[in-house]
Structures are given as C-alpha cells and as structure tokens.
Amino acid sequence: MSEVKEGELRAEPEGRRRASRRGVAVLVTVVAALVVLGAVAAVVGGLFAPPRQDGAGPAASPSASATRTTAAASPTPTKPVLARFDPAGPDTDNLALFGTALTKAAQSVPSQQVSAKTLTDALAAAGFGAGAMQRTADQTSANLQAPTLTVSVRLNGTCLVGQFVRQDASVSVELAAPISTGACLIGQTAPVG
Structure with missing residues (x-):
C-alpha cells in the first residue's frame, strides 16, 4: 500500500x-x-377545460373566466340548436349555433383553404351581424398562413369566441367576457364585411 x-x-x-x-x-x-x-x-x-356534462364544475357565465367547448363534440342537447341567431335567446343557445356554423364552414373546404372570411361569412349566414364581429388576419406578420384563425361576435355584455386550428381542422368555441376596451379580441383584427 x-x-x-x-x-x-x-x-x-x-x-x-x-x-x-x-x-x-x-x-x-x-x-x-x-x-x-x-x-x-x-x-x-x-x-x-370544457364544462362537465353532469352539471358539476364551474357554471357557464360571462363572469367566469371562460366557458370553452369543442364544437366538433356532440353534447346531448335537451332542446334543438337554434336555426338562426336569436338576439333575445340565451347566450348558450347562440353559442351552440355559433359553434355549429363555424364547424360546418371549416369542413366545407380543405383546412389550408379556410380563411377568416370563410368563418365570418358562415356566421353572417346564420344571422350574426357583421358589425358585431371581429376576426384575426389570415396571414402572420411574416406573411405566412396563420396556423389559427379566431373570430368573435359581441352579444350585449358577452362575447362568442371561436378558434379554428389549421393543423387538425378543429374548431373550439367559448363564451367570454369582453376585454376592458369592450372588444372581444385582443390585438389587431381584420375588417369584417
């Protein structure tokens, strides 16, 4: 050693x-x-998370941060979805119509051809007013196709907000409170109409 x-x-x-x-x-x-x-x-x-179907969990109200549902999901409705926008109808009924209109529009063409105008035109056809709508641009600031498109409709004190995700052609919708400016979407939006 x-x-x-x-x-x-x-x-x-x-x-x-x-x-x-x-x-x-x-x-x-x-x-x-x-x-x-x-x-x-x-x-x-x-x-x-989407609201639970058993009634447990957060209540759907504009004062909650947001109520999010996937339009492609098929919840078991207790009454039929509205055929046209009803300004006097419950926000949740109008949200269901909003989601249905966006989903049908997103499925009407290949996902790479869906534009924000495709979505807002479908909403207008369902009776939502163009003056109450906002949408994001189809192109990013780098002049590339936007991977997601967001549209909204302002209803009284609430917003119906929908998002189309190009990658999987999914649509999700939510009922949310407007931002402090009264608008539904943050940032620069494209004209509707």
Whole structure:
C-alpha cells in the first residue's frame, strides 16, 4: 500500500460529501420545479377545460373566466340548436349555433383553404351581424398562413369566441367576457364585411 497523508484522507470524503450535497440540492430543485409545473398545468388545464356534462364544475357565465367547448363534440342537447341567431335567446343557445356554423364552414373546404372570411361569412349566414364581429388576419406578420384563425361576435355584455386550428381542422368555441376596451379580441383584427 502506498503511503497516504492524513490530510489527503480527510479531503477525499469531504469532496464526496460536497458532491453528494450538490447532487441532492439539484435533485430537490428538479423535484420542486416538477411540482410547480404540475400545479401550473393543472390550473391552466382547468381554465380551458370544457364544462362537465353532469352539471358539476364551474357554471357557464360571462363572469367566469371562460366557458370553452369543442364544437366538433356532440353534447346531448335537451332542446334543438337554434336555426338562426336569436338576439333575445340565451347566450348558450347562440353559442351552440355559433359553434355549429363555424364547424360546418371549416369542413366545407380543405383546412389550408379556410380563411377568416370563410368563418365570418358562415356566421353572417346564420344571422350574426357583421358589425358585431371581429376576426384575426389570415396571414402572420411574416406573411405566412396563420396556423389559427379566431373570430368573435359581441352579444350585449358577452362575447362568442371561436378558434379554428389549421393543423387538425378543429374548431373550439367559448363564451367570454369582453376585454376592458369592450372588444372581444385582443390585438389587431381584420375588417369584417
């Protein structure tokens, strides 16, 4: 055996202890980050989850952050969907008509050919007024085809907001409160009409 000085014997275990403590600290940090990310995902997922069919869960009201449904889903309605927009009708009935009109429009042409005008024209055909509508642009600021298109209709104190996702040709709709300016969509919108 080679000779080992007393100081060297102490240095090796201390170095291992420091490395072990650093490893534990990194592990604790990673676990804490995962817990925080999981909590954030649960909160965000809860904000955008569709309302439950059994009546449990958040109530659909404009004061809630938003009520989101996927128009392609087929909930079991208790009464028929409106055939045309009814300004005196319940917002939820008009939301169902809004989602149906957007879904039919999105399915009328290949997803790469759907434009915001395709969506707003379908809403106008269903009786929604063009003056109450907003839509996003078909092109991004980089002059590329927009991956999503968003349209809205302002009804009294609420907004019907719909989004078409080009990648999977899906449509989702929600009933939401207007933003502080009174508009339904944030940012620059394209003219409707």
